[in-house]
Structure formats: C-alpha cells, structure tokens
Amino acid sequence: xxxxxxxxxxxxxxxxxxxxxxxxxxxxxxxxxxxxxxxxxxxxxxxxxxxxxxxxxxxxxxxxxxxxxxxxxxxxx
Amino acid sequence: xxxxxxxxxxxxxxxxxxxxxxxxxxxxxxxxxxxxxxxxxxxxxxxxxxxxxxxxxxxxxxxxxxxxxxxxxxxxxxxxxxxxxxxxxxxxxxxxxxxxxxxxxxxxxxxxxxxxxxxxxxxxxxxxxxxxxxxxxxxxxxxxxxxxxxxxxxxxxxxxxxxxxxxxxxxxxxxxxxxxxxxxxxxxxxxxxxxxxxxxxxxxxxxxxxxxxxxxxxxxxxxxxxxxxxxxxxxxxxxxxxxxxxxxxxxxxxxxxxxxxxxxxxxxxxxxxxxxxxxxxxxxxxxxxxxxxxxxxxxxxxxxxxxxxxxxxxxxxxxxxxxxxxxxxxxxxxxxxxxxxxxxxxxxxxxxxxxxxxxxxxxxxxxxxxxxxxxxxxxxxxxxxxxxxxxxxxxxxxxxxxxxxxxxxxxxxxxxxxxxxxxxxxxxxxxxxxxxxxxxxxxxxxxxxxxxxxxxxxxxxxxxx
Numbered sequence: 411x412x413x414x415x416x417x418x419x420x421x422x423x424x425x426x427x428x429x430x431x432x433x434x435x436x437x438x439x440x441x442x443x444x445x446x447x448x449x450x451x452x453x454x455x456x457x458x459x460x461x462x463x464x465x466x467x468x469x470x471x472x473x474x475x476x477x478x479x480x481x482x483x484x485x486x487x
Numbered sequence: 488x489x490x491x492x493x494x495x496x497x498x499x500x501x502x503x504x505x506x507x508x509x510x511x512x513x514x515x516x517x518x519x520x521x522x523x524x525x526x527x528x529x530x531x532x533x534x535x536x537x538x539x540x541x542x543x544x545x546x547x548x549x550x551x552x553x554x555x556x557x558x559x560x561x562x563x564x565x566x567x568x569x570x571x572x573x574x575x576x577x578x579x580x581x582x583x584x585x586x587x588x589x590x591x592x593x594x595x596x597x598x599x600x601x602x603x604x605x606x607x608x609x610x611x612x613x614x615x616x617x618x619x620x621x622x623x624x625x626x627x628x629x630x631x632x633x634x635x636x637x638x639x640x641x642x643x644x645x646x647x648x649x650x651x652x653x654x655x656x657x658x659x660x661x662x663x664x665x666x667x668x669x670x671x672x673x674x675x676x677x678x679x680x681x682x683x684x685x686x687x688x689x690x691x692x693x694x695x696x697x698x699x700x701x702x703x704x705x706x707x708x709x710x711x712x713x714x715x716x717x718x719x720x721x722x723x724x725x726x727x728x729x730x731x732x733x734x735x736x737x738x739x740x741x742x743x744x745x746x747x748x749x750x751x752x753x754x755x756x757x758x759x760x761x762x763x764x765x766x767x768x769x770x771x772x773x774x775x776x777x778x779x780x781x782x783x784x785x786x787x788x789x790x791x792x793x794x795x796x797x798x799x800x801x802x803x804x805x806x807x808x809x810x811x812x813x814x815x816x817x818x819x820x821x822x823x824x825x826x827x828x829x830x831x832x833x834x835x836x837x838x839x840x841x842x843x844x845x846x847x848x849x850x851x852x853x854x855x856x857x858x859x860x861x862x863x864x865x866x867x868x869x870x871x872x873x874x875x876x877x878x879x880x881x882x883x884x885x886x887x888x889x890x891x892x893x894x895x896x897x898x899x900x901x902x903x904x905x906x907x908x909x910x911x912x913x914x915x916x917x918x919x920x921x922x923x924x925x926x927x928x929x930x931x932x933x934x935x936x937x938x939x940x941x942x943x944x945x946x947x948x949x950x951x952x
Contacts, residue, residue, distance in 0.1 A: 443710055444702030445641035448718060449725065452693045453636065456728040457721030 490723040494556045498843035505626040509556050517548070517625060518555035519563045521569070526603075526629045527562065535601035535628065544594050546570075546616070546623045567625065568616070571777065572797045575845055576610045576646075578663040578827040578835060580810040581738040582817075583620070584662060587613040588647035590620040592730035599723065604631040608639035610646040610671065611845070615824040634716030643729060644694050645671025652691055655736045656682055659806050667840050674699040690732035738810070740785045758937035765933050766858065766889055767791050770933065773887035776855020781884075782862035786812040786826055789858070793823040800854070802829035831862075831880075832870050849883055857885035861940075865891040867914055868903045874913065874922040882926035888945040892919050897939050916941065 497508035497515070505523035519527050539545035547567040587610060595605050605627050610721055612624040624667040638641075649672040653661040657680050664672050678699040685691040731840055754762075764786055770778070778792040785808055789801035801824055803809050812826035828946050829835070830835040834848040859881065866872045881888050893900055895914055920929065927945035934941050 422705035442641045442702060442705075443708060445644075445698060446636060447705055447710070448693070448698045448701040449640045451634050452698075452716050452728070453721035454609060455693075455725035455727040458724070460724030461720055462725050463727070 496556060499839065499845060502797050503607070507557075510554075514566060514929050515569060515744070516551065516555070517565050517567060518557060519565065519626065520557075520560045521562045523626055524562045527626070527632055528601060530625070530628045533601040533603065535598060536595055538597055538601070539594060539622070542597075543617075543619060544590060544597070546614075546621055548625060549631060549723055561905075565625065567623065568612045570616055570826060572789065572800050573846065573851060574615060574825065574827055575651070575665065575835065577663055578829065579661055580806050580813050580826065581651070581662075582810055582813050583615070583826075584610070584647070584654070585651055585733060585736065587620045588643075588733045589730065590622065590725060591643070591647065592733070593659045594622050594724050596723075596730075599631060599719075599726075602629045602631055603635065605629075605639055607709065608643035608646060610665075615825050618816050618820065618824065628723075633719060634776065636717045637722060637725060640725065640906070641698075644670060644674060646670075646700060648691075648694055648729060648733060649674060649677035651733055652676055652685065652695060653680055653734050655738050656685055661736060664861075666835070666838060669844070670688070672743075674702060691726060694729065694732065706719055709758055741938065744786075755937045761936045762860070762891070762940075762942065763791060764937065765862070765942045768796065769931060769942065770797075770856060772871065773856045773889070773943060773946075776886070778856045778858065779832060779854035779884065780854070780858040780860075781829070781831060781904060782811065782813060782859065782865070783826070784808045786815065786824060788860055789824055789826075790821075792856070796823060797856075799824045801826045802831075804828070804830050831866065832872070835920055852884045854885045856887040856889065859890040861886065861893060861899070863890065863919070864897070864900045864914075868900060868911055870909075875917055875925070878923040878926045882947050886947050888927055888943070888947070889924075890923070890943050890945065891935075892916055892941045892943065894939050894941075 494509045494511045494516075497510065498518075500508040504520065505526070506517055506519045509518065516845045518835075536545065538943075540547045545766070546567045548567040551564050551566045553564050555564050576587070579587070587745075590613060591605070591608055594904075595608075598604055599927055606629045607624075607627050612622055612627060613620045614623050615621070628760070645668075649661050650665065651674065653664070661672075661680070664676075668676075674695055678696045681691070681695065685934070686696055751793060770792055775797060778789070780786070780789040780796050780799060780801045783789045783801040783803050784805070786801040789799045792798040801809075801812055804813070806828055809826045809828050812824075816824050816826060829848065837843055837847040837850060863877065866877050867874060880892070893914060895901075895904075895911070923929070923943075923945060925948075929943055930946050931944040
C-alpha cells in the first residue's frame with residue numbers, strides 16, 4: 411500500500427512539473443502556488459472527463475427523445 | 488438620504504475589500520464599496536441575482552437610501568434579509584455541511600451560466616434559512632475571465648471536501664477541527680487523518696492527497712507566470728468533479744449513546760404525552776420569541792415550539808441525533824427548526840481574529856425561552872456541575888426556562904450513579920428550587936403523570952446592578 415501511495419505521489423508530481431503554466435489570478439484570496447498548480451492538472455483531466463460526460467448525456471437524451479417523439483406523433487395520428 | 492446613528496461593524500466581515508456588514512437600529516446592512524461596483528452591477532443586471540434568489544440559493548436584499556459607516560468608499564448600501572440564528576460548520580451535522588457544499592457548487596455552476604464566478608468558497612458564506620442552506624455573501628461574485636483558474640479551489644477543498652471526507656471516512660466528529668482551523672482543514676492534516684484506502688478514490692487522491700503534496704512541494708517557491716490558460720471546459724470539469732465527489736460521500740450511521748434515546752427511556756407513553764402537554768402549556772404562557780431546546784435529541788419536543796411558528800434551535804451533543812433531526816426537518820419541509828450540535832459543558836467559543844470573527848454561543852443569545860428537558864441530571868451528575876452554576880448559565884441564555892427536574896430516585900439517575908460514587912448530597916428538589924430561585928422566579932410547577940419527574944416554568948429575575 412505504501413509503495414502504491416508513493417508511486418501515485420511520484421506520478422502526480424511528475425504531472426505537476428509537466429503542466430506548470432499558470433495564468434493571471436483575480437480576486438482577494440491567495441490561491442496558493444501548490445493549490446494553483448494542482449488545480450491546473452486536475453482541471454485538465456476533469457475537463458476531458460466533463461466533455462465526455464456532456465457528450466454521452468446528449469447522445470442519451472437524443473436516443474431517449476426519439477422513440478417518445480415517434481410515439482407522440484403516432485398518438486396524434 | 489436617511490442618516491442613521493450608532494453603527495457597529497460586524498466583526499466577521501473585514502477580509503474582502505469589496506464591502507462589509509454593519510448593524511444599525513437592530514438591522515443588518517452591507518456596504519458595497521466602489522471597488523466592487525462593476526461586479527455588483529453585473530450580478531444584478533445579468534439576471535444572476537434573480538436566478539439565484541428565485542431558487543432560494545442566495546439571500547435576498549434591498550438597496551436602501553442610508554449613509555454607510557465608510558461613506559467615502561461606498562457605492563451602495565443594501566439590507567439583506569435577516570438570518571434568525573447564525574450557525575457555524577462546527578455546529579452542523581454531516582448532512583448540513585454536505586448540503587452547504589452542494590449549494591455552493593450549484594451557485595458556482597449557475598454563476599458560470601451568467602458569465603460570473605465565485606471569488607471565494609468559504610463555508611461561512613452559508614447559513615440556514617427556512618430549513619435550507621442559503622448563500623449570504625452577496626459580494627462573492629465576480630466576472631469570469633476566460634482562461635483564469637478558480638481562485639477559490641483551495642478554499643473549497645479545505646472548507647468542504649476535506650472535512651466531509653474526514654467525517655465520512657475517519658470520524659463524524661472531525662468537523663470540530665473547524666474550531667481550531669478557521670480557514671478550513673489543512674490538507675496535509677486531512678491527508679494524514681484519512682485512511683490510506685482513500686488513495687484508491689481518484690478524486691480524493693487528487694483533491695486531497697496529491698493537493699497536499701503539491702502545496703508542500705511549492706511552499707515558498709515562485710512560479711513562472713506564463714500565458715497558458717485553463718479552458719472553460721477544464722474549469723467546469725473541476726467544479727463538476729468536486730461537486731460529484733461530495734455528492735457521493737455518504738455517512739454510514741453508527742450507534743451512539745443518544746441515537747435511540749426515545750426507545751430507551753423509563754417513561755410510559757402516557758407520561759411522554761403528559762410532558763408534551765405541559766411543555767405546550769408552559770410555552771404558551773412564556774410568550775413568543777426564539778426558542779432554544781438544549782439537549783433536544785431528535786427534536787420531538789422542539790417541534791412543539793416550531794409548530795407554533797416559533798423559530799427553534801434544536802441543540803444536541805450527539806451528531807447522529809442532530810443528523811436524524813435534520814433529516815426529519817428536511818423530509819417534512821419544516822422551516823422553523825434548526826438542528827445543531829452543542830456540547831453544553833463546552834459551548835461554541837468566540838473564534839478568529841480578536842476571538843470575535845465567529846461569535847460564541849452566549850453572544851448569539853439570549854433565547855426568549857429555553858427547554859432543558861431530561862437534561863439537568865446529565866449536567867449535575869455526569870459532569871459534576873453544581874446546581875447553582877447550571878442556574879447561572881441558564882440565566883445567561885434565556886429569559887424563560889422550561890426545565891424538568893429528574894430526582895435521584897429516578898431510574899435514569901440511578902443508572903448514572905451505578906458506576907460512580909454518589910458525591911451529590913445536594914442534588915435534591917429543594918436545593919434545585921433554592922438555587923434556581925436565585926436567578927429565576929418560579930412561575931409554575933407540574934408533576935409528570937406516571938413518573939417521578941417535575942416540570943417547572945421559570946422567568947429570569949431582573950438583575951439590579
């Protein structure tokens with residue numbers, strides 16, 4: 411377990427260095443350098459997952475809508 | 488413009504230069520500084536304020552024509568809807584903190600639809616109003632700048648995700664860490680306290696464990712500010728991931744001392760019914776005003792007050808009982824009851840800057856009426872508190888007191904004494920009446936049928952200084 415934790419930590423830190431590229435920050439709070447760097451990496455991954463999530467939701471909504479729409483049209487006839 | 492005298496600044500509202508809260512003539516106002524003009528106008532004109540207030544996510548306010556305490560900097564003065572009782576995350580149960588977090592993320596997502604974002608994610612921006620969490624900081628919104636990261640990310644992890652994960656996976660009492668750490672739970676501490684199995688949860692691994700490592704790695708380092716941007720999709724993905732991680736956290740209820748209190752009493756059902764009748768009749772004599780039920784358990788007796796449209800704070804020392812109470816209030820859509828955690832032997836102190844940013848329990852009182860039902864024996868015998876000290880404390884927290892005296896020959900008191908020496912020769916009904924009589928005038932006394940217990944209605948004596 412400890413080795414696995416260290417492995418993941420190392421992986422995370424490598425990823426941190428790969429994506430170091432902050433932008434201007436707005437607001438009165440100090441976002442914290444470490445938090446800022448971590449956020450950039452997590453957001454990169456989460457953004458990809460979010461895009462897939464939206465994509466699948468749209469497909470699901472489309473599939474779900476199509477039969478009921480056909481049914482409605484049949485009922486009207 | 489009306490000039491109102493004697494303003495007092497709210498001691499917990501000074502960190503954000505956009506404005507501050509102040510009290511005047513028993514009303515609360517917020518000064519909006521000129522520096523925040525653009526963002527405030529955007530909040531109001533974009534439709535975001537309307538969208539959030541229509542869905543009861545944001546506190547409503549009205550713009551008023553009065554001069555603020557800092558007129559040179561003032562753009563506008565607003566009067567937000569008053570919150571009947573301010574509570575803090577170390578007084579909330581798991582579900583209350585979770586609902587506060589989900590409300591914050593819902594607001595953040597709605598704000599993005601209107602081109603705005605939250606510039607902070609403080610747990611103290613949430614209060615409970617009409618049984619639901621509501622965002623109270625009107626000045627927390629700012630224009631979203633495409634490419635910019637979320638400045639409140641660290642705060643959202645420290646104020647919401649870390650304490651909820653700790654309560655869920657380590658111990659439900661760990662929200663008490665808020666009493667020590669004003670700005671949320673430090674992530675390195677959360678990382679140590681969480682079980683190692685949470686490393687297998689990708690969201691907790693990244694937002695807490697790796698986040699803590701990242702903070703340590705970059706501590707004191709200056710980073711090169713390049714023009715790399717965080718896309719809107721990444722921004723939304725981050726918020727969505729935090730929200731869904733929190734939504735999946737569920738506390739597994741374990742048995743606690745008080746969890747099944749009402750199934751484990753020495754009362755016959757008719758005694759409980761008679762006690763409820765006495766409380767209702769005493770409460771009607773005490774008159775209107777806020778009620779504090781001290782030692783409320785699941786809030787059965789609190790509901791006698793809340794059902795009379797009296798705003799009732801239902802305090803208990805057991806976080807599971809508070810959770811049950813909150814669940815019931817949510818399920819029934821009750822608007823006049825607020826279940827909160829409270830250890831009466833160590834009530835919430837004043838914390839933060841000058842011990843004044845978050846008010847102590849006593850500073851948030853007194854209540855018009857307090858209930859102390861089946862409580863006195865726990866204070867006097869389990870906690871060695873002399874009756875005179877208990878009477879003194881109650882005189883500080885309420886104007887009217889509905890209290891139940893549980894005599895020594897009661898089986899519940901005998902149970903408390905079964906494992907310890909009886910060093911309480913003064914725990915008698917006569918001594919109780921004498922000591923409480925120094926602080927209160929006894930207005931009514933009634934025996935509970937089918938039990939050895941007695942109910943009292945007392946009115947606080949006016950102290951002559």
